[in-house]
Amino acid sequence: MLPRRDKCLSALFITGGAWLFSSMAHAAYEYNLTPPASTLTQEIFDLHMLTTIVGTIIMALVTGMIIYALINFRHAKGAIPDQEFHNGWFGRWAWVLVPVIVLSIDLTIASSASSTLNSVESHDKADVTVKVIGSQWKWTYEYMDDDIKIVSNLKKLEPTDPLYLRDVDDPLVLPTGKRVRFLLTSSDVLHNWGIAEIVPKKINIPGYINETWTHITKEGTYRGQCYENCGTGHAFMPAVVRAVSPTEYEQWKVARKAQQAQAAAEASADKVWAKAELMAKGEEVYTKNCLACHQANGQGLPGVFPALAGSKIANNTAALADHIAIVVKGKAGTAMAAWGPQLNDLDIAAVVTYERNAWGNTAGELVQPKDIKAAR
Amino acid sequence: MSVATTHDHHHDHHGPPRGWQRWVYSTNHKDIGTMYLFFALFMLFFGGAMAMYIRAELFMPGVQLASPDFYNNMVTDHALVMVFGMVMPAAAGMANWMIPMMIGAPDMALPRLNNLSFWLLPAAAILLMLSIVAPYIFPDGGTPVNTGWTLLPPLSVQNGIGMDFTIFAIHTLGVSSILASINIVTTILNMRAPGMTMMKMPLFVWAWFFTALLLIAVMPVLAGAVTMLLFDRHFGTSFFDAAGGGDPILFQHLFWFFGHPEVYVLLLPSIGVLGLVIPTFARKPLFGYKALVYGMGVLAALGMVVWAHHQYTIGMSLVATNYFMIGTILISIPVGLMLMNFIFTMWRGSMTFETPMLFGIAIILMFSFAGVTGVMLAVVPADMQYHDTMFVVAHFHYALIPGAVFGLYAGVFYWLPKWTGHMYNERLGQIFFWWTTISFNLTFFPQHFSGLAGMPRRIVDYSIQYTEFNMISSIGGFLFGLSHLLFLFIIIQTIRGGAKAPAKPWEGSQIGTPGLEWTLPSPPPFHSFTEAPVIK
Numbered sequence: 001m002l003p004r005r006d007k008c009l010s011a012l013f014i015t016g017g018a019w020l021f022s023s024m025a026h027a028a029y030e031y032n033l034t035p036p037a038s039t040l041t042q043e044i045f046d047l048h049m050l051t052t053i054v055g056t057i058i059m060a061l062v063t064g065m066i067i068y069a070l071i072n073f074r075h076a077k078g079a080i081p082d083q084e085f086h087n088g089w090f091g092r093w094a095w096v097l098v099p100v101i102v103l104s105i106d107l108t109i110a111s112s113a114s115s116t117l118n119s120v121e122s123h124d125k126a127d128v129t130v131k132v133i134g135s136q137w138k139w140t141y142e143y144m145d146d147d148i149k150i151v152s153n154l155k156k157l158e159p160t161d162p163l164y165l166r167d168v169d170d171p172l173v174l175p176t177g178k179r180v181r182f183l184l185t186s187s188d189v190l191h192n193w194g195i196a197e198i199v200p201k202k203i204n205i206p207g208y209i210n211e212t213w214t215h216i217t218k219e220g221t222y223r224g225q226c227y228e229n230c231g232t233g234h235a236f237m238p239a240v241v242r243a244v245s246p247t248e249y250e251q252w253k254v255a256r257k258a259q260q261a262q263a264a265a266e267a268s269a270d271k272v273w274a275k276a277e278l279m280a281k282g283e284e285v286y287t288k289n290c291l292a293c294h295q296a297n298g299q300g301l302p303g304v305f306p307a308l309a310g311s312k313i314a315n316n317t318a319a320l321a322d323h324i325a326i327v328v329k330g331k332a333g334t335a336m337a338a339w340g341p342q343l344n345d346l347d348i349a350a351v352v353t354y355e356r357n358a359w360g361n362t363a364g365e366l367v368q369p370k371d372i373k374a375a376r
Numbered sequence: 377m378s379v380a381t382t383h384d385h386h387h388d389h390h391g392p393p394r395g396w397q398r399w400v401y402s403t404n405h406k407d408i409g410t411m412y413l414f415f416a417l418f419m420l421f422f423g424g425a426m427a428m429y430i431r432a433e434l435f436m437p438g439v440q441l442a443s444p445d446f447y448n449n450m451v452t453d454h455a456l457v458m459v460f461g462m463v464m465p466a467a468a469g470m471a472n473w474m475i476p477m478m479i480g481a482p483d484m485a486l487p488r489l490n491n492l493s494f495w496l497l498p499a500a501a502i503l504l505m506l507s508i509v510a511p512y513i514f515p516d517g518g519t520p521v522n523t524g525w526t527l528l529p530p531l532s533v534q535n536g537i538g539m540d541f542t543i544f545a546i547h548t549l550g551v552s553s554i555l556a557s558i559n560i561v562t563t564i565l566n567m568r569a570p571g572m573t574m575m576k577m578p579l580f581v582w583a584w585f586f587t588a589l590l591l592i593a594v595m596p597v598l599a600g601a602v603t604m605l606l607f608d609r610h611f612g613t614s615f616f617d618a619a620g621g622g623d624p625i626l627f628q629h630l631f632w633f634f635g636h637p638e639v640y641v642l643l644l645p646s647i648g649v650l651g652l653v654i655p656t657f658a659r660k661p662l663f664g665y666k667a668l669v670y671g672m673g674v675l676a677a678l679g680m681v682v683w684a685h686h687q688y689t690i691g692m693s694l695v696a697t698n699y700f701m702i703g704t705i706l707i708s709i710p711v712g713l714m715l716m717n718f719i720f721t722m723w724r725g726s727m728t729f730e731t732p733m734l735f736g737i738a739i740i741l742m743f744s745f746a747g748v749t750g751v752m753l754a755v756v757p758a759d760m761q762y763h764d765t766m767f768v769v770a771h772f773h774y775a776l777i778p779g780a781v782f783g784l785y786a787g788v789f790y791w792l793p794k795w796t797g798h799m800y801n802e803r804l805g806q807i808f809f810w811w812t813t814i815s816f817n818l819t820f821f822p823q824h825f826s827g828l829a830g831m832p833r834r835i836v837d838y839s840i841q842y843t844e845f846n847m848i849s850s851i852g853g854f855l856f857g858l859s860h861l862l863f864l865f866i867i868i869q870t871i872r873g874g875a876k877a878p879a880k881p882w883e884g885s886q887i888g889t890p891g892l893e894w895t896l897p898s899p900p901p902f903h904s905f906t907e908a909p910v911i912k
Contacts (some may be wrong), residue, residue: 113755162841
């Protein structure tokens with residue numbers, strides 16, 4: 001009986017020791033907090049290491065005391081219980097001693113934490129301000145000082161790809177060495193734009209604006225994702241930042257603005273588009289904006305997102321106006337967003353045309369940008 | 377073990393009624409306690425099955441088993457079932473069984489209320505099960521309850537009919553908890569035998585006293601919050617909708633005003649069990665009884681004023697954030713005091729290592745670890761990095777499985793001989809202990825690492841960098857789930873037979889808990905004390 005218990009106890013020690021060992025020995029890279037790439041996250045990383053080390057020491061002490069007790073105060077070794085232990089001086093004063101020791105550790109951690117918190121909440125003047133809007137299930141970035149807007153969607157990859165669920169079609173581009181302020185909000189439910197390398201998290205709340213900031217020190221691509229449960233597509237909305245040198249950032253801005261101006265001119269021109277052009281453009285817009293819910297085959301998800309393939313509205317010429325209205329204004333009480341403010345006339349015309357002609361749908365109309373302009 | 381003394385029931389004026397009436401109409405604290413315990417055991421397997429599905433889905437990247445909404449529905453109901461259906465009823469079952477016997481009362485103060493508070497539970501469980509199937513059986517059932525147990529709007533307002541069933545289930549569970557708590561407080565204050573002063577009560581009774589006070593204080597707040605949610609969903613109010621002048625964050629404050637004390641509701645009864653188990657098997661009195669009683673009081677009080685540490689990322693003022701951070705870090709004082717007092721109780725004792733004691737020691741070690749990660753999470757800037765990652769999931773499973781569930785296992789093994797009159801199979805009990813403890817650590821320890829590396833909670837699918845940690849976690853999870861079949865076997869075996877248990881099943885019974893339960897035979901008669909015992 002007893003030797004087996006001895007074995008059991010030694011196994012307990014080994015398990016306990018293994019925890020501590022594994023948490024300390026592998027303190028390198030992937031077992032620890034993501035390595036920081038900004039001044040602020042570096043400060044937080046140091047704070048994290050402080051609490052981790054204090055915590056490890058406390059665990060070592062507690063484990064040591066328990067092991068000492070298990071070895072020495074055992075019935076099997078003939079230990080005699082000291083029935084008066086709790087009435088001695090230690091028993092009378094332990095209730096003071098233990099809290100005083102714990103309090104001093106607490107205050108050490110709290111004072112250090114409080115000063116880092118001041119850095120997180122500092123509101124110095126920013127060089128670049130970006131509004132980050134979360135919506136189900138993509139990120140929209142608006143540069144407040146420049147007229148630039150980026151819509152960032154999941155890039156579909158196979159579950160074997162190293163970037164599976166970590167890459168987007170159009171990442172946010174930021175300069176290194178500048179103070180960047182983020183204004184966080186949402187268009188539907190709670191989201192949380194989180195990229196651990198560069199920014200401490202604040203949640204995106206619909207109707208409210210939260211603020212956080214960064215000062216990126218290293219060029220590179222930083223990947224995070226949504227951290228606040230936002231429904232069906234929560235796992236599928238990565239956030240990617242490409243940090244470039246200030247010169248490269250300026251060049252990127254110029255190129256981006258030119259590209260946006262060209263697209264806007266194209267959309268507002270009173271050109272009549274051919275079916276092939278609209279279908280190609282429509283598929284592109286659909287993939288980027290609609291596919292997450294309505295799926296690539298237009299079947300939706302039964303009970304959650306309605307199917308477009310074979311739907312009454314998409315197959316009935318009389319319902320064309322309804323179709324356009326739903327896309328432009330959204331549908332109240334459902335997850336269907338109003339796309340009017342987000343897409344230009346050409347994009348909406350193309351995607352409606354696509355939806356009415358793809359997957360065996362037979363309505364067959366061509367919708368032109370001017371139809372959308374009229375419907376807005 | 378000495379040979380059990382046989383006892384008879386002749387001193388009972390009437391025995392239990394026969395058949396189903398004994399249970400449905402029961403006003404007997406032991407029968408109701410038994411029903412609570414069996415209900416909790418059933419829900420343990422129900423909630424456990426959901427956990428098995430979650431671990432199977434997360435075994436590798438890709439969505440393999442069901443839709444993302446079903447996944448998050450399981451995440452929601454795993455939490456609700458384990459918190460409201462398993463831990464709380466199991467602790468309430470132990471309270472029903474043990475508190476009257478410990479303080480020398482003939483029964484609970486309000487026996488009919490006791491019956492009602494139990495029978496509300498199966499009703500609530502049915503509502504909760506309906507919330508899972510409702511979206512599929514009703515036309516236009518809408519999205520399943522995919523919010524997680526925090527039910528945060530606006531997502532919960534988007535949900536379909538399942539959310540309404542969940543809200544009604546929470547109402548029913550809340551009524552049940554409040555009634556049970558009123559009963560327990562009344563029993564403790566009014567039904568103590570002559571000479572059983574408050575400061576002579578076993579620690580378990582004190583723990584439940586604070587637990588019940590917490591529940592009475594915070595359950596109505598949750599009921600109010602979910603009612604406001606119901607109104608937002610159906611009656612055009614906008615408490616939580618900025619478009620109508622409301623604030624989605626208000627719900628978080630209300631929820632966590634309930635939710636944080638709720639954590640102590642789950643923990644305190646198990647700390648009470650520890651306060652009996654450790655001295656029993658160390659064969660010396662509890663170290664610092666007074667400090668533990670006051671410590672639990674301080675813990676309960678502090679626990680009610682630190683709720684916003686669950687929502688550091690909502691953007692509070694600097695002053696408020698500092699207040700909640702320092703308040704939260706200070707919780708380590710009463711918790712540290714309690715854990716150290718348990719270690720000092722072992723100090724210079726004479727320990728044996730029966731199953732309850734093994735669980736007790738494991739709790740001290742693993743709950744300390746949860747406390748350490750708790751302090752890490754309390755630090756606001758660092759929490760902005762950990763927030764809503766698997767690190768949080770690992771932390772609270774380390775707090776709640778050793779802190780609450782293992783405490784209940786310790787209680788089950790400690791009192792099974794008293795409840796059934798039979799000793800359980802010690803060898804199987806110890807196998808169960810090692811199996812659960814090792815597989816538990818295998819499941820949740822790797823989640824600290826995946827969380828630090830940035831893996832979010834409540835995601836159905838993850839990128840391939842987290843694969844190894846999740847595979848280890850899933851294997852551990854399956855082993856952990858499987859170990860509970862052994863638990864079930866041990867319980868059934870002990871109920872059916874085994875060595876007769878004496879009135880004091882453990883050598884240190886009387887030292888461990890100076891309550892009156894050991895003066896009764898095992899199993900105790902249907903009516904415990906026909907005459908009030910007198911404590912000198």
